Amino acid sequence: MLTLMVLSLMPPSPSLPSTGWDKSNHMLGFAVLAILGHFAWPGRRWSMLLGLLAYGGLIEVLQSFTPDRFAELGDLVADGAGLLAGKALATLYKRLASTRF
Numbered sequence: 001m002l003t004l005m006v007l008s009l010m011p012p013s014p015s016l017p018s019t020g021w022d023k024s025n026h027m028l029g030f031a032v033l034a035i036l037g038h039f040a041w042p043g044r045r046w047s048m049l050l051g052l053l054a055y056g057g058l059i060e061v062l063q064s065f066t067p068d069r070f071a072e073l074g075d076l077v078a079d080g081a082g083l084l085a086g087k088a089l090a091t092l093y094k095r096l097a098s099t100r101f
Contacts, residue, residue, distance in 0.1 A: 001055065004029045008059045011068040026075050027082035030056060034086025038094075049083050056080070 007016060007029075019025050030052060037048040056079030063069035 001033065004033065005059060005062075009062060009066055009069065011066075023074060023078040026056070026078035027085065030079045030082030031086035031089065034083045035090045038087060038090035045087065049087060052083055053080055 010016065019028055033052050033055075034049060037052060038045060041048045053076075056076055060071040060076055064071040
């Protein structure tokens, strides 16, 4: 989470890791957080996802105070899409792993 925060608040630079599109960066970062959260807090998945979405909102608010970044609702939507994709992937993995003999 800290790495995602730092990368989100740093001035944009070609040397930063990127997928090439800002929204896919958000989706990938939050999908990874959702997958990790899925296995770290198995009984609290929906509250974990809501907490991570609020974290994405916090990042957007903090970006509005930086000179090189700005807050975008589209980024928060991409965060939410990444969270749902990460949850779906983690659920699929868990189901496939439990069906093996």
